[in-house]
Amino acid sequence: MENGLILIVEDSKWVETFKEFLKLDDSNYSIEWYTQGKEAVDAIRENLIYDLLLTDLGECSGDEVIKESRRTNPRTPIISISGYETKPTGSNLHLTKPISYHEIKRHIEELISSKP
Numbered sequence: 001m002e003n004g005l006i007l008i009v010e011d012s013k014w015v016e017t018f019k020e021f022l023k024l025d026d027s028n029y030s031i032e033w034y035t036q037g038k039e040a041v042d043a044i045r046e047n048l049i050y051d052l053l054l055t056d057l058g059e060c061s062g063d064e065v066i067k068e069s070r071r072t073n074p075r076t077p078i079i080s081i082s083g084y085e086t087k088p089t090g091s092n093l094h095l096t097k098p099i100s101y102h103e104i105k106r107h108i109e110e111l112i113s114s115k116p
Contacts, residue, residue, distance in 0.1 A: 004051030004112050005030045009040040009065050010081070011056065021101045029108070037061025041068045050076065051112050054104070057082040066090040077111035079104075 006029050008015055019031050032050065034040040040055070041064055053069050055062040057080055066078055070090045080091040081104075087094035093107055 003028045005032060005049065006108060007040065007043070007048065007050040007053045007069075008033045009035075009037055009053070009055040009062060011035045011058070018101055018104070022105065027105065037065050040065045044068050044072055047072075051115065052076065052108055053078045054108070055080055057084075057088060063088055075116055077115055079107055079111065 008018075008031055010033070015031070015033050019033070022029050022031070032043070032048065034043065037055075038061065041061075044065070045068065050073070053065065053076060055065045055078070057063060062080060062082070066080065066088060067090060069076060069078060077092045078090060080088050080094045081097060081099065082094070083097045085094075085096050092111060095104065095107065
């Protein structure tokens with residue numbers, strides 16, 4: 001049984017390792033991964049249903065992805081990640097790099113379980 005779909009927008013290859021970490025940890029999350037913000041925005045506009053958005057704020061236009069997610073899925077939790085400590089508007093939680101897979105997973109579980 002799946003725990004939900006996580007939409008990840010990140011241009012870094014750490015997502016591949018994170019996906020494997022979730023499999024080994026029996027998390028049963030499905031991952032939809034986009035390396036470009038435009039691709040993610042297009043998927044969101046095409047009614048992609050997801051349980052949580054995890055987005056980088058750097059190269060892949062995370063701010064635009066957050067805005068579109070809030071517009072189309074206002075109750076979906078959003079975790080933003082960057083090398084800076086400033087939390088963007090619309091994000092439920094902001095994590096500053098570097099961050100461990102265990103910590104990301106813990107925050108994902110907390111936000112998904114508290115989703116209305």
